[in-house]
Amino acid sequence: MSRLTIALDIMGGDHGPPVILSAAKQAIQTLPDVQFILCGREEIISPALEDLTDDQRQRVVVQHCEQSVEMGEAPTSALRNKKQSSMRKMLELVEAGEAHACVSAGNTGALLTLAFYVLKTLPGIDRPALVSDMPTASHHRVFLLDLGANVNCTSEILFQYGVMGSVLAEQISGIQQPRVALLNVGEEDIKGNAQVKYADQLFRNARGLNYIGYVEGDDIFTDNADVVVTDGFTGNIALKSCEGLAKLVINEVKRQSQESFFSRLMARIALPLLKTVYNRVNPDQYNGASLLGLRGIVIKSHGNASADAFYYAILQAKQEAEMNVPEKIKSKIETVLLEQL
Amino acid sequence: MSRLTIALDIMGGDHGPPVILSAAKQAIQTLPDVQFILCGREEIISPALEDLTDDQRQRVVVQHCEQSVEMGEAPTSALRNKKQSSMRKMLELVEAGEAHACVSAGNTGALLTLAFYVLKTLPGIDRPALVSDMPTASHHRVFLLDLGANVNCTSEILFQYGVMGSVLAEQISGIQQPRVALLNVGEEDIKGNAQVKYADQLFRNARGLNYIGYVEGDDIFTDNADVVVTDGFTGNIALKSCEGLAKLVINEVKRQSQESFFSRLMARIALPLLKTVYNRVNPDQYNGASLLGLRGIVIKSHGNASADAFYYAILQAKQEAEMNVPEKIKSKIETVLLEQL
Numbered sequence: 001m002s003r004l005t006i007a008l009d010i011m012g013g014d015h016g017p018p019v020i021l022s023a024a025k026q027a028i029q030t031l032p033d034v035q036f037i038l039c040g041r042e043e044i045i046s047p048a049l050e051d052l053t054d055d056q057r058q059r060v061v062v063q064h065c066e067q068s069v070e071m072g073e074a075p076t077s078a079l080r081n082k083k084q085s086s087m088r089k090m091l092e093l094v095e096a097g098e099a100h101a102c103v104s105a106g107n108t109g110a111l112l113t114l115a116f117y118v119l120k121t122l123p124g125i126d127r128p129a130l131v132s133d134m135p136t137a138s139h140h141r142v143f144l145l146d147l148g149a150n151v152n153c154t155s156e157i158l159f160q161y162g163v164m165g166s167v168l169a170e171q172i173s174g175i176q177q178p179r180v181a182l183l184n185v186g187e188e189d190i191k192g193n194a195q196v197k198y199a200d201q202l203f204r205n206a207r208g209l210n211y212i213g214y215v216e217g218d219d220i221f222t223d224n225a226d227v228v229v230t231d232g233f234t235g236n237i238a239l240k241s242c243e244g245l246a247k248l249v250i251n252e253v254k255r256q257s258q259e260s261f262f263s264r265l266m267a268r269i270a271l272p273l274l275k276t277v278y279n280r281v282n283p284d285q286y287n288g289a290s291l292l293g294l295r296g297i298v299i300k301s302h303g304n305a306s307a308d309a310f311y312y313a314i315l316q317a318k319q320e321a322e323m324n325v326p327e328k329i330k331s332k333i334e335t336v337l338l339e340q341l
Numbered sequence: 342m343s344r345l346t347i348a349l350d351i352m353g354g355d356h357g358p359p360v361i362l363s364a365a366k367q368a369i370q371t372l373p374d375v376q377f378i379l380c381g382r383e384e385i386i387s388p389a390l391e392d393l394t395d396d397q398r399q400r401v402v403v404q405h406c407e408q409s410v411e412m413g414e415a416p417t418s419a420l421r422n423k424k425q426s427s428m429r430k431m432l433e434l435v436e437a438g439e440a441h442a443c444v445s446a447g448n449t450g451a452l453l454t455l456a457f458y459v460l461k462t463l464p465g466i467d468r469p470a471l472v473s474d475m476p477t478a479s480h481h482r483v484f485l486l487d488l489g490a491n492v493n494c495t496s497e498i499l500f501q502y503g504v505m506g507s508v509l510a511e512q513i514s515g516i517q518q519p520r521v522a523l524l525n526v527g528e529e530d531i532k533g534n535a536q537v538k539y540a541d542q543l544f545r546n547a548r549g550l551n552y553i554g555y556v557e558g559d560d561i562f563t564d565n566a567d568v569v570v571t572d573g574f575t576g577n578i579a580l581k582s583c584e585g586l587a588k589l590v591i592n593e594v595k596r597q598s599q600e601s602f603f604s605r606l607m608a609r610i611a612l613p614l615l616k617t618v619y620n621r622v623n624p625d626q627y628n629g630a631s632l633l634g635l636r637g638i639v640i641k642s643h644g645n646a647s648a649d650a651f652y653y654a655i656l657q658a659k660q661e662a663e664m665n666v667p668e669k670i671k672s673k674i675e676t677v678l679l680e681q682l
Contacts (some may be wrong), residue, residue, distance in 0.1 A: 109527070137592055148526050151534045185489050185577040188448070193492045193574055217581025221589040233534055234575045236526040238519040240558025241585045248562040249590065251478055 003035045007090040007099035012106020013067035014303045021048040023310035028056050039063045039086035040191035065089045069110045074204050078110035087336030091118040094296035100321035101297035104314050105305045119294040124333040128293035129161050138223040148236030155198035164292045167332050171323040177210040181225035183216035207339040242283030344376045348431040351381030351462035352409035353447020355644045360388040364651035370396050380404045406430045410451045419451035430461040432533050435637035441662035442638035446646045460635040465674040470502050473616040484510050489577030497644035498541035504632045506568035508673050512664040518551040522566035525555040548680040564611035629654030
């Protein structure tokens with residue numbers, strides 16, 4: 001495997017293979033240095049590749065898979081009954097070293113379970129985390145984790161998330177000494193639950209991390225931190241709440257636009273502007289989320305992802321592979337843990 | 342105390358007494374059936390009342406208080422050292438039956454601590470909750486609790502929150518059999534942490550509540566539930582995240598408006614529309630939050646509240662007093678607990 005190779009789950013996502021294949025072809029056409037392994041039903045994939053050039057076609061391997069994980073399928077069912085699925089195959093290719101990274105827009109719970117089972121976590125990491133970057137006021141990006149991989153987080157796991165997020169911010173955003181913060185209900189030392197308070201101690205005692213203390217929910221969108229750490233329960237609900245609010249704002253503007261001729265005119269002018277803003281503040285939809293802490297690179301694209309969004313997730317996979325993020329996390333966690341001894 | 346009486350903490354809030362006094366005077370002038378007890382420094386309050394009519398002045402009692410709780414003061418310090426504060430006095434008036442309700446825009450942590458200490462919780466309620474109503478797509482309101490009163494919630498406390506929220510939705514929004522939901526990371530039974538799963542069992546076993554199961558973060562803003570229950574850690578972070586996003590959207594539109602003459606024009610037209618939307622989706626700023634579960638009515642107005650926002654919080658206090666919300670909660674929790682036996 002000399003060339004950078006990315007495995008794609010063609011069968012996942014709400015819109016099915018056509019959207020994923022469209023993104024895959026865009027990637028094949030625009031990333032001449034990358035080889036792709038397309039996992040899924042051969043009879044669906046091959047016809048879609050006919051208009052590729054010979055040169056492009058040479059960088060593509062079609063890996064036929066009999067099974068698909070359904071979007072609503074229970075993770076345990078996917079683990080037990082879908083050993084021949086495109087999602088599992090994609091992960092096995094990474095595990096076997098045949099691909100450097102993989103991307104799926106499929107069932108999130110199943111992907112988390114299969115990835116954890118197939119790839120295992122890095123030494124020193126107890127649980128993987130889902131991380132995505134959010135926009136901030138000053139056009140930096142802040143990495144928020146965990147977005148729902150793990151709803152029961154110990155303080156140690158929160159600490160590991162901080163280390164992983166710091167590596168991602170450094171490698172992907174090129175930030176020197178990324179500012180790592182813990183999400184809390186107040187900035188004072190006395191606030192927060194037991195896990196957060198003890199995690200704060202772990203961060204304060206660790207060397208080699210630029211820990212800046214607590215931040216509050218609204219700080220996710222300011223420029224106060226580069227990495228914001230929270231448990232998967234809170235992180236998922238914060239992210240989904242913001243999605244819900246963004247949808248409500250768009251719908252409210254649309255609704256108000258019905259009220260009079262003048263407001264119709266206003267809304268016609270406001271909506272394109274709002275949509276630009278919305279695209280920027282809806283990272284879950286437009287960026288992929290990285291599944292960090294595993295012995296391999298897994299990018300989760302939104303189930304509802306458009307071809308553009310899935311293409312963007314492929315670019316993220318490429319970038320993480322080029323920076324060798326799992327190796328950097330392994331090395332960072334070793335350093336931080338050794339420094340603590 | 343035949344007339345409905347509301348005690349106000351004149352000294353609290355980021356903008357100080359002038360804004361609170363302005364709201365208080367508006368309330369005195371527009372609510373002829375209500376008597377007000379204004380707690381704070383007499384030399385600040387009395388001069389502001391000079392332009393009231395004799396009739397209006399007769400419905401006002403100035404309760405001089407030597408001390409104020411500072412906005413950044415630790416709750417324990419407020420409890421120990423501020424026995425003569427306007428915030429504490431306001432709560433003591435409710436406790437003594439001299440006021441039916443009280444309103445403060447002061448230090449949230451101190452208000453929670455003092456209210457819990459002075460008023461105590463109702464029988465069957467372990468901890469009070471902060472609750473506010475959020476907008477939904479269909480212009481209903483959904484009551485979200487807890488917004489941060491209590492970061493360590495057992496399943497039993499989550500269940501009590503459901504009962505309290507149900508009473509508030511029924512009494513304040515006039516909803517028959519309000520739909521009560523638990524906030525979770527997924528709608529499937531297998532998802533969520535241990536507290537949420539066991540709380541789900543408690544709700545399922547309870548009679549006299551219209552429990553509809555789990556909802557996700559984005560459902561806060563849809564019309565899927567009338568009451569959404571979560572722990573104070575998650576609720577606070579969800580609310581603050583949404584505040585942060587709302588601010589970001591406004592600022593982003595403002596920023597984009599600088600880019601060209603055309604976008605300046607667009608933004609001039611879009612901003613008033615957006616501001617209307619923003620006011621609707623920023624409940625923390627524009628509505629007061631009720632502190633539920635105590636033996637008295639306490640409304641927390643936003644620290645940054647304008648006179649309009651504080652006036653609105655006074656109206657909420659009046660409505661809760663007229664509906665006798667604490668008595669209704671007491672009665673509902675007795676019914677639900679008895680039904681469980």
